[in-house]
Amino acid sequence: MLIAAGVLAAIALVDRAGGAANGARGTEPRGGAGPTVQGVAVRASLTTNIRASPGRQAELIAIIPGGRVAQVTGQTPNGDWLRVVYPVGSRLEGWVPAANMEPLQGDPASLAVIDVAVPGQPAATPGPGVGATPEAAPLPDLAITNAFVAPNGTLTIRMANIGRGRFDAAVGLRVTSAAGEVVGVIEIERALLLPGRSATVNTQVEVRRTGEYVLELDWLDEVREANEFNNQLRTLLVAPER
Numbered sequence: 426m427l428i429a430a431g432v433l434a435a436i437a438l439v440d441r442a443g444g445a446a447n448g449a450r451g452t453e454p455r456g457g458a459g460p461t462v463q464g465v466a467v468r469a470s471l472t473t474n475i476r477a478s479p480g481r482q483a484e485l486i487a488i489i490p491g492g493r494v495a496q497v498t499g500q501t502p503n504g505d506w507l508r509v510v511y512p513v514g515s516r517l518e519g520w521v522p523a524a525n526m527e528p529l530q531g532d533p534a535s536l537a538v539i540d541v542a543v544p545g546q547p548a549a550t551p552g553p554g555v556g557a558t559p560e561a562a563p564l565p566d567l568a569i570t571n572a573f574v575a576p577n578g579t580l581t582i583r584m585a586n587i588g589r590g591r592f593d594a595a596v597g598l599r600v601t602s603a604a605g606e607v608v609g610v611i612e613i614e615r616a617l618l619l620p621g622r623s624a625t626v627n628t629q630v631e632v633r634r635t636g637e638y639v640l641e642l643d644w645l646d647e648v649r650e651a652n653e654f655n656n657q658l659r660t661l662l663v664a665p666e667r
Contacts, residue, residue, distance in 0.1 A: 465531035475519035479506030563589035585623035603637035
């Protein structure tokens with residue numbers, strides 16, 4: 426039930442006109458031509474789930490309504506899954522089945538291959554000369570996939586590692602109101618998160634008023650990650666009645 430609540434919050438955010446809740450720079454009219462996209466773009470041929478990693482059993486983080494445009498930033502070695510940013514220009518990034526997306530601009534097959542572990546399956550290895558550039562060591566990628574206020578008024582988050590490398594360290598979290606007021610700054614104790622895994626963290630930060638809040642992991646930029654621009658989540662938090 427807690428995950429469902431977080432998913433509904435994420436859905437409300439990504440379906441808002443212009444994606445303003447996630448820092449989108451452009452607008453995307455319903456049924457229209459969509460925003461300007463740099464690079465490769467696709468359109469959802471039907472309502473499609475965005476997941477934290479490329480697999481139908483992976484955690485659901487948002488939904489793209491049918492007909493909406495997304496920017497493509499990567500693909501799995503076999504091309505079955507695409508990593509997309511939606512809304513275009515926002516900080517929300519995840520994985521969608523390629524079969525659900527229609528090419529709109531550029532060629533998704535030309536994108537670099539991202540070898541991400543699929544839940545329940547061994548990671549695929551791209552063949553010689555197929556897209557991927559050799560890396561010295563894979564990096565983790567932290568994201569907040571869910572957030573809610575517990576009955577005692579404290580904030581609980583779901584922290585996920587959607588990168589290729591393991592995460593084994595402490596990390597800072599800053600919570601601010603939509604108006605910029607700092608509600609709490611904490612350090613989450615050292616935790617081990619393997620690729621594709623997530624953990625629930627009771628932050629002990631008290632949320633006294635219902636409203637929009639900005640939650641940002643690694644706000645001092647101390648953790649080296651594969652993607653440094655998806656650590657922030659802007660969401661509605663409902664404070665318990667006193």
